[in-house]
Amino acid sequence: MNSIVCLKQVPDTEAQIRVKPDGSxxxxxxxxxxxxxxxxxxxxEALKLKEKFGQGTVTIACLGPDRGVESIRTALAMGAxxxxxxxxxxxxxxDAFTTARALAEQIKGMEYDIIFCGKQAIDDDAAQxxxxxxxxxxxxxxxxxxxxxxxxxxxxxxxxxxxVGGEEVLELPLPAVITCQKGLNxxxxxxxxxxxxxxxxxxxxxxxxxxxLDAAQIGAAGAKSKVLKCYAPPQRKAAQIIDGETPEAxxxxxxxxxxxxxxxx
Amino acid sequence: xxxGIWVYAxxxxxxxxxxxxxxxxxxxxxAAKKGEEVCAVVLGKNIPESVADQCASxxxxxxxxxxxxxxxxxxxxxxxKALADIITRQQPSMxxxxxxxxxxxxxxxxxxxxxxGLATDCTELKVDDSGxxxxxxxxxxxxxxxxxxxxxAPVIMASIRPNVLIPTPPDASKKAPVxxxxxxLAAGDIRVTxxxxxxxxxxxxxxxxAEVIVSGGRGMKEAAGFKLLEDMAEIIxxxxxxxxxxxxxxxxxxAEQVGQxxxxxxxxxxxxxxISGSIQHYAGMxxxxxxxxVNKDAEAxxxxxxxxxxxxxxxxVVPAMTQEMKKLKAEG
Numbered sequence: 001m002n003s004i005v006c007l008k009q010v011p012d013t014e015a016q017i018r019v020k021p022d023g024s025x026x027x028x029x030x031x032x033x034x035x036x037x038x039x040x041x042x043x044x045e046a047l048k049l050k051e052k053f054g055q056g057t058v059t060i061a062c063l064g065p066d067r068g069v070e071s072i073r074t075a076l077a078m079g080a081x082x083x084x085x086x087x088x089x090x091x092x093x094x095d096a097f098t099t100a101r102a103l104a105e106q107i108k109g110m111e112y113d114i115i116f117c118g119k120q121a122i123d124d125d126a127a128q129x130x131x132x133x134x135x136x137x138x139x140x141x142x143x144x145x146x147x148x149x150x151x152x153x154x155x156x157x158x159x160x161x162x163x164v165g166g167e168e169v170l171e172l173p174l175p176a177v178i179t180c181q182k183g184l185n186x187x188x189x190x191x192x193x194x195x196x197x198x199x200x201x202x203x204x205x206x207x208x209x210x211x212x213l214d215a216a217q218i219g220a221a222g223a224k225s226k227v228l229k230c231y232a233p234p235q236r237k238a239a240q241i242i243d244g245e246t247p248e249a250x251x252x253x254x255x256x257x258x259x260x261x262x263x264x265x
Numbered sequence: 266x267x268x269g270i271w272v273y274a275x276x277x278x279x280x281x282x283x284x285x286x287x288x289x290x291x292x293x294x295x296a297a298k299k300g301e302e303v304c305a306v307v308l309g310k311n312i313p314e315s316v317a318d319q320c321a322s323x324x325x326x327x328x329x330x331x332x333x334x335x336x337x338x339x340x341x342x343x344x345x346k347a348l349a350d351i352i353t354r355q356q357p358s359m360x361x362x363x364x365x366x367x368x369x370x371x372x373x374x375x376x377x378x379x380x381x382g383l384a385t386d387c388t389e390l391k392v393d394d395s396g397x398x399x400x401x402x403x404x405x406x407x408x409x410x411x412x413x414x415x416x417x418a419p420v421i422m423a424s425i426r427p428n429v430l431i432p433t434p435p436d437a438s439k440k441a442p443v444x445x446x447x448x449x450l451a452a453g454d455i456r457v458t459x460x461x462x463x464x465x466x467x468x469x470x471x472x473x474x475a476e477v478i479v480s481g482g483r484g485m486k487e488a489a490g491f492k493l494l495e496d497m498a499e500i501i502x503x504x505x506x507x508x509x510x511x512x513x514x515x516x517x518x519x520a521e522q523v524g525q526x527x528x529x530x531x532x533x534x535x536x537x538x539x540i541s542g543s544i545q546h547y548a549g550m551x552x553x554x555x556x557x558x559v560n561k562d563a564e565a566x567x568x569x570x571x572x573x574x575x576x577x578x579x580x581x582v583v584p585a586m587t588q589e590m591k592k593l594k595a596e597g
Contacts, residue, residue, distance in 0.1 A: 013525055013545050017408040026409055037526060097377060122525060124404055126385045131341070131373035140342060140456040143370050146519070158460065162520060163366050164471045169460040182526050183519040224382030224418040228399060231410045233551065239558070239574045247577040251585035254557065254575055259593060262572065264534040264555045265477070265501055 001056035001154060003046035004107060004115045005080065006130065008036045009064055009071040010123040019230040026230055035071045038118025041180035044187040045148055046116055047079045053154070057081040061107060063091060063099055069203060076198035077190030083203045084110075090208035093220030096128035102218055103129070104136035105211040112175055113154050119144050119179040127179075134177035141177035142170050146184050150174070269327075270296050271360040273348070274307045274320055275367055281307075281319055283474055284363030284427040289323040291390060291430040292361065298392050301358060302326045305441075306351070308344055310337040314443070321441035323432060328441050333448035335455055339367055342455045345374035347448035352379050352420060359398055361390075364424035365473065372424050382418030386529065388429045388552060406525040406548030427473050428531040429552060465520065472523065475504035477534045478550075480523055481516075482508035484539015484560060484579055488516040493580065494538060497587040500594055506530065508540045524549035538579045542567025559583065 011017060012032040020027055035043070046058040060075045060083035062068050072083045086102055094102075107115070115137075117130035127143075134141035146167070147160035157174055160167045162181055190198070208218055215221055240257070244250035258264045272289050275282040289305065296303045304327045305320035317328040331351055335343050348371065352360060360375070362368035364386040376383040389401035391412075399414045400423050415421045472478060479494045479501075491505065498505050507517035509524050523530055525545040535553035539560060540546060547570050550556070558571040559579045568574045575582050 011405065013406070017405045019409060026405070095382065096373075097380070097383075100377070122406060125402075125406065126383075127369050128373040128376070128383060128385060131370060132377040135345075135374055135377035141374075142457065143341075144366065160463075163462070164473070166462065166464040168462050171458040171460050173456055181519075182522070223416075224380065225384055225413055225415050227404075228393075228412045228414045230404075231412075233403070233407055233410050236556070236570060236572065239568055239571045241568065241574045241576060247575075247581035248585040250575045250577055251582045252589050254573055254582075255586050255589040255593065257573060258534070258555070258557070262534070262555045265590065265593075 001049045001053040001114070001150065002059070002112045003049055003056070004059050004061050004110065004112045005039065005042040005046050005075070006103060006115065006117040006133070007039045007043070007060050007062045007071060007075055008118070008121045008123075009033045009062070009068040010036045010121055013037070013122060019232055023229045023231065025227070033067060033071065035074055036118045036121045038120060038122070038180050038182070040187040041182070041184045042116030042118060043075045043078055043080060044185045045178075045180060046114075047188070048185065049114070049150060056113075059083065059110065059112070061103055062086065063102055065092070072203055073198050074190060076201045077194040078188055079194060082201055084206055085203050086206045088208040090215075090219050093223065094218060095223040095225045096126045097132050097224060098218050098222040100129045100132035100136055101213065101222070102208075102211055104133050105213055106206055107133075107137060114150070114157065114174055115177045117177060117179050119181045130177055130179045137177070139175050139177060140172045141179065142172055143179045144181040145178050146181050148178060148184070268355060269302045269304045269357045271304045271306050271357045272325070273360065273362045273368065273371065274305045274316065275363055275365060276307065276309055276312070276316065281316055282363055282365060283432070284365065284368075284425065285320070286323040286432045286435070287427065287430040288361050288363065288425050289320060289325055290433040293324045295390055295392055295398070299358070299396070304329060304357070306331065306348070306360075308336050308347055308448070310334055317441060317443045318437075319435070321439045322435035322437050325441050328443045330443055330445045331448050332445060333450050335450045335452065336448060338459055340455050340457050340459070341370050341374050342457060343450055344371050345378060346454055347450060348375045349378035350449060351446055357420065359421040359423070362422070362424040364426045368424045372422050376422045379420055381420040381422040382415035383422040384413045385424050386426050387423045388426050390423070390425070403552070406545065407551045408544070408548070426529065426531055426552065428476075428533075465518075470504050472504050472506050472521065472528045472530050475530065475532050477501055477503035477536075478506045478523070478530055478532045478553075479503045479536045479538065480506035480508065480540060480550075481511055481538045482540030483510040483514070485511060485516065491516060493583045493587070497536075497583060497590065500587055500590045503536075508546050537567055537571070538583055540567055541565045542570055
């Protein structure tokens with residue numbers, strides 16, 4: 001069972017994100033970076049499939065700057081076998097579709113039965129790359145997956161995915177793209193021997209020129225959407241803390257305020 | 266002069282998803298500025314005529330019914346193909362979706378097919394000073410907001426966060442012509458088979474669409490603690506949510522988690538009980554209109570992010586609030 005896991009390095013969920021004074025972009029200096037948590041579910045699921053079938057490889061595919069190597073190594077330490085790193089300034093400044101296009105071009109030449117992606121990256125929160133990747137590779141996809149069952153002949157996969165008010169069970173022919181949602185699994189930690197082994201695993205660097213794409217299809221030139229300006233989020237006014245002799249008195253006062261002042265109930 | 270601003274009208278089992286009406290209402294002024302027509306686009310099998318009337322009452326000038334046997338249930342393959350085909354034929358300037366499970370999936374796939382520019386989960390639609398469409402959207406889970414523009418996009422697409430834009434009152438006298446389009450689909454176009462749909466018996470209203478949410482965190486102490494919140498929710502017609510701590514403790518299913526790694530919600534009223542208010546939780550509910558916090562820890566970060574707060578024991582405060590709400594409800 002050969003899996004590809006698309007991995008993005010993102011700021012830690014705890015990180016404070018500030019905006020550059022001119023509003024042109026966010027400031028990511030001194031920010032701790034992690035594997036996008038939803039991609040981590042993908043790494044775990046791919047490792048579980050390899051264990052279940054007793055053969056195959058797990059390959060990490062990452063597009064992003066040099067610092068991404070640290071997150072790739074973490075995934076290799078968890079047990080992934082090798083990685084490709086699309087690392088070229090020419091690929092920067094694009095949108096989800098230029099990213100998906102570059103990944104698709106790279107993945108086309110690889111052997112795989114299934115591709116795992118996170119349901120979204122927690123930095124730009126776009127939830128577009130995985131779906132576009134499937135479209136460009138001309139294979140089906142399933143979003144928001146919380147359960148994966150690959151048929152023993154590796155020709156089909158049955159998944160449970162979250163929908164409004166419940167779950168949907170889908171069957172897809174393989175290869176397919178699966179986007180991972182919380183609940184799919186509990187990602188393992190990298191073991192010490194895993195970390196040692198990861199140092200020797202291959203991370204293949206891929207440059208824009210290695211992909212057979214026009215300059216107009218990649219990076220900023222290919223982007224169809226662009227961040228014009230960043231802002232700090234709107235601030236709420238200071239809270240009204242309700243006082244009162246007893247919890248019951250406070251509750252009464254609050255309900256009255258919600259009814260009469262906030263008109264919320 | 267463009268060829269129209271389209272709003273994808275998402276059908277539910279019985280009606281049209283509310284976010285559709287929110288977008289139709291909000292887009293009217295933008296369409297007027299740009300001299301564009303507002304069209305609702307509905308995909309399905311045997312779409313009821315009433316759907317067109319509903320869309321018209323919220324501002325659609327025209328309604329497309331794209332119908333096919335194979336559109337009876339939502340599939341990415343079928344719906345994206347049918348939608349991309351009609352976009353390619355009619356060349357609208359902009360296509361808008363609700364940022365729902367279906368809307369996010371469909372917009373991404375259709376955008377890839379027609380090379381559109383797409384912005385996800387937007388909270389505002391605008392026309393900038395140069396007369397170009399742009400949107401505002403939260404990024405980094407709401408820690409930053411960005412204005413996004415669409416240079417070089419042959420078609421602009423955006424999905425809009427439910428419950429953020431305010432629907433105008435519907436005008437039932439307004440009618441819109443319906444154009445029926447037969448989708449060109451073959452069974453082979455749809456590679457995915459729907460095996461089963463499992464409904465969870467939970468809330469009638471999904472968290473992402475709820476007007477009022479009563480949410481519990483670590484302070485609920487145990488699964489049974491949520492009974493208090495359910496009692497309140499029952500009285501005020503709210504949906505119950507949970508923080509990551511409560512979900513990770515196994516008190517509530519993942520589907521009910523609000524936050525950066527859960528659902529992003531934007532109700533009129535969000536009542537956070539026993540929730541400390543981590544940056545990740547706020548990311549999932551920060552666009553709520555009114556936020557209430559009940560927590561016995563006066564230092565909890567939630568008190569710097571809410572509109573009303575009570576520092577006290579929630580096990581005493583919440584039942585008293587429910588009691589008072591019941592009384593108000595009886596008075597009408």
